Amino acid sequence: MRLIPLNSTVKTPAERFTGDVYLTMIKTPEPPSRLVASLVRFTPGARTNWHAHAVGQTLYCTEGGGYVVNRTGQVIVLRAGDSVWTPPGEEHWHGGTADNFMCHLALLEAGEHGDGTTWLEPVTDDDYRAAARRAGQR
Ligand code: MN
Numbered sequence: 001m002r003l004i005p006l007n008s009t010v011k012t013p014a015e016r017f018t019g020d021v022y023l024t025m026i027k028t029p030e031p032p033s034r035l036v037a038s039l040v041r042f043t044p045g046a047r048t049n050w051h052a053h054a055v056g057q058t059l060y061c062t063e064g065g066g067y068v069v070n071r072t073g074q075v076i077v078l079r080a081g082d083s084v085w086t087p088p089g090e091e092h093w094h095g096g097t098a099d100n101f102m103c104h105l106a107l108l109e110a111g112e113h114g115d116g117t118t119w120l121e122p123v124t125d126d127d128y129r130a131a132a133r134r135a136g137q138r
Helices: 125-136
Strands: 009-011 021-027 035-042 051-053 057-070 075-079 083-086 092-096 102-109 117-119
Touching (some): 051 092, 057 125
Antiparallel strands (some): 021 035, 057 075, 057 083
């Protein structure tokens, strides 16, 4: 076994995220393992672009609260201790609520090229607010 020292925390790129989001890589794949694990911290109102994962993704919320939203309009409210599974190819986004930080572990498996994530368009402010309203109506 070996210790994996703490990696640097990096700001995620504006082409793929709205608002301030910080990522700390935990594990990159070492064959035969394909695990990619990272800790992602969203500031209030920050979110990913729409995207999909080739073989799915598990999110585990470690702190705060946020949303996971798909194209059908389904909104899952994510709070510390909750997990969400997004199946292969399902287009979705994740982010914090408007008034809380949200931190989650992102767990997925790499493909032949990179981590198998297909990045799409940003989530508009209108779409973000609509999702937040739907979450509040549950
Ligand atoms: Mn995702």
